[in-house]
Amino acid sequence: MTSDSSTPAPYCHQNIIEIDQVSFSYRDQKVITDLSFTAKERDFVGVLGSNGTGKTTLLKMIVGLLNPSQGSIKLFGEPIQKFKDWERIGYVPQKNAFNPLFPATVREVVLSGLYSNRKIFRRMGRADHQKCADAMEVMRITDIANKRIGQLSGGQQQRVFLARALINHPDLLILDEPTVGIDVQTQADFFELIFHMHAHHHMTFLMVSHDIEMIEGYLGKEPRDRSGGIKFHVRHSHDTDCEIPDLQHSLN
Numbered sequence: 001m002t003s004d005s006s007t008p009a010p011y012c013h014q015n016i017i018e019i020d021q022v023s024f025s026y027r028d029q030k031v032i033t034d035l036s037f038t039a040k041e042r043d044f045v046g047v048l049g050s051n052g053t054g055k056t057t058l059l060k061m062i063v064g065l066l067n068p069s070q071g072s073i074k075l076f077g078e079p080i081q082k083f084k085d086w087e088r089i090g091y092v093p094q095k096n097a098f099n100p101l102f103p104a105t106v107r108e109v110v111l112s113g114l115y116s117n118r119k120i121f122r123r124m125g126r127a128d129h130q131k132c133a134d135a136m137e138v139m140r141i142t143d144i145a146n147k148r149i150g151q152l153s154g155g156q157q158q159r160v161f162l163a164r165a166l167i168n169h170p171d172l173l174i175l176d177e178p179t180v181g182i183d184v185q186t187q188a189d190f191f192e193l194i195f196h197m198h199a200h201h202h203m204t205f206l207m208v209s210h211d212i213e214m215i216e217g218y219l220g221k222e223p224r225d226r227s228g229g230i231k232f233h234v235r236h237s238h239d240t241d242c243e244i245p246d247l248q249h250s251l252n
């Protein structure tokens, strides 16, 4: 089968993030200049760059917390200004810091990953609690499920936020230095888990990291794109068979 502009792209080639000639300034300081980048479904994108090159700023624009000074961003094919399906996106910002007096428990914070704005008051069912238990198990926080989030160490809090992002099985998971402050064993388990999810569960990832060894190990040494000081290392989860124009294979 040949494809032309009138044929829809195979399912797993859909654009998930499209950044088109985006620039951003904080007052007079230009941080990002004319950046274009596209992530397709089932890409794992590792974002590398020195401190201050604008990686976090870029992620904040992608999740709608900052507006580009110029250029445009689309999510799942939709201009970000119109995009409403935020449940499809999990985001773990850099260095979450909780007010020590914040009253929620670990379990409540993880479960809150299932709420959307519309469903905030819905009752949690058995399936929801099972998902929560699974996510806590993976991030090794089951034993602290009833502790208050504000009383945990930074690394424990980060694990809670990762569990919260994973509970919904988002289509796109955006992670800003997710393993900073986490012990080596949990880091290794976490990377193993997300690489598995990428390989087998049809998820797309965008992750800022300073862990060059891990990024290059999984995504290869050569970045696919660069812009300013930011480098994008990309691996698609099934490079060989996704060329087959079979809409089914990514729906298994």
Ligand SMILES: Nc1ncnc2c1ncn2[C@@H]1O[C@H](COP(=O)(O)OP(=O)(O)OP(=O)(O)O)[C@@H](O)[C@H]1O
Pocket (backbone or CB within 6 Å): 026, 031, 049, 050, 051, 052, 053, 054, 055, 056, 057, 058
């Ligand atoms: N809220 C802000 N107001 C003004 N300037 C900011 C703000 N946030 C970031 N900056 C500046 O923008 C530049 C890019 O910051 P950003 O946090 O995006 O970089 P980064 O690549 O994520 O850095 P790091 O690797 O240290 O996390 C830096 O020079 C920073 O000082």
